[in-house]
Amino acid sequence: MSATTRRPAAARRLAPLVTVGALLALPVLSGCTDNTRSANDGPSADPRALTVSASDTDCAVSGTQAPSGKLTFTVTNSGSKINEFYLLAGDGLRIVGEVENIGPGITRDLVLTAPAGSYFTACKPGMVGDGIRAPFTVAESGQAGATDANDGELVAAANANYASYVRDQTDQLLSKTEEFAAAYEAGDDAKARALYPVARTHWERIETVAESFGDLDPKMDLREADLEQGQRWTGWHRIEKDLWPQRAKGYKALSAAQRATFADDLVKNTKTLHARTRDMTFTVDQIANGSRGLLDEVATGKVTGEEEYWSRTDLYDFQANVDGARIGFEGLRPILASRDKALDTQLDARFSDLQTLLDQQKSGDGFKSYDAVSKSDIKALSDAVNALAEPLSKLTAAVS
Missing domain, CATH: 2.60.40.420 (Cupredoxins -  blue copper proteins)
Incomplete structure (x- = not known):
């Protein structure tokens, strides 16, 4: 697949009707x-x-x-x-x-x-x-409209725990992004390449939260294949291409000044995301929809190998999306178990099956390059994602 092929997922977010400043209102996670x-x-x-x-x-x-x-x-x-x-x-x-x-x-x-x-x-x-x-x-x-009053304590605990999880992940995202940006600006490409998938793990675990801020997501996570005509390309994937230019014919490396511009911009936007998540609250339908949305991200970008076109670190993103989906599900299990025990058991088994396949792709502390994953293994991963997606799509209705 060429770098200019558009991904089949909804990666290119809807353009705003109006220009707004920082959004302080609560974003509701996507899903179906x-x-x-x-x-x-x-x-x-x-x-x-x-x-x-x-x-x-x-x-x-x-x-x-x-x-x-x-x-x-x-x-x-x-x-x-x-x-x-x-x-x-x-x-x-x-x-x-x-x-x-x-x-x-x-x-x-x-x-x-x-x-x-x-x-x-x-x-x-x-x-x-x-x-x-x-x-x-x-x-x-x-x-x-959300859950039975008898589940009040369970609901409150699930919502509070997920909000804490989002804050923790954005804390780590900011810290690792600053470390990554410093290495990149300093020209320490080996360190920057090592930090790239590690830092992005914290983004991918809460990707549906981050994407709900429609002004930030294109600045931070837009792929080259998804650029509109005349749109300025910034963020993770712009830097990714500069660190892994091997697949780009005739690529001209960025200057030190250009590196500083893109790195500083990424850190600035990450700080904005971090600030917006400090006081966020969630509801059970948002958490459940977010879990499904994260699995959609796997199905439409990660398992296809399109997300990290230059670095081939897609499996890190794959694992992080699954992590985030699983955390959302596990936080809702006390509610789900009392309402639909069969669905709870099925989801637990399907998450376990998918994780077993992902574990087979590990290499050291990380994962294999996506180019090293066999077609049969990709097919098995895709089938496991699809098998999980079907019951996960029922979670929102079950807990709301």
Whole structure:
């Protein structure tokens, strides 16, 4: 695959409707659950159950408003292109929830808890452009919509523990990024190459949280293949190419001044991400959706070997995404076990199966280069991801 091939995942985020400063509002993690009905079934009697017909030219939502609480958007792709569906905050930038990679004729659900406020719905046919958007209103209903009151202590513990986990990972991300940037600026390429996948591990473990800040994600994690015409390329992968230019024909190495510019920019944006996560809080549907979103990242970028095109360190990212998904799941297990023991047992087994395969790809303290992974092993990893994705897609509905 060439470096200019666009990845099939929703890596290129929707452009904002407006320019905003630092977003202090809580980003809700993305994700989806298995469908239970088609968008062609017509409107539901439940005002919180909406259908979406996503074609190549239209994004027809069955309603323009809903009561606050747990909402379900059943999205059917009636077009010929792979599609995505988003619920965006009123600023048009922050992603409240998303369901990705909806193939033609496929139906998938987005389940989330939405408080009263103004939003936008958006479909993104072909996974390019700004998306087909429309205003959407959530009216105050007095219903919190998340979990049974009898589970209050378990819910509070799960939410608090995940918030602590996110803060810990961003602490480590900032520390390792500063160390990586210093080595890169100093011209110590061997040290910078060694630190690159280690630092990125902390990004990948909370990738759905980081991506929910639509102004930061393109600056920090955009791949060259996903650049829009005229867009300035910055962040991890710009530096990655400079450290591993072997696959780039006629590549001209960055100057010391250019290195300093890109390294300083990466550290600055990491500090911004770090600051925004200090007071974040989460709900069980956000955690569950985040787990599914992280596994989607594995399926659409890591197992294909597209994410780390230059360094070939994809397995580090693969493991980190799985780590983050597993942490989210494990934090919700006390709630899930009391509601759907069979699903709890199935998810535990599928995570274990996938980890066994990943362990076989380890080399020393890290992982093999992705180029050294056999096609049969890649197929086995892909199959294990798919086997986990199906039950994981049911987690949000089970715990919300």
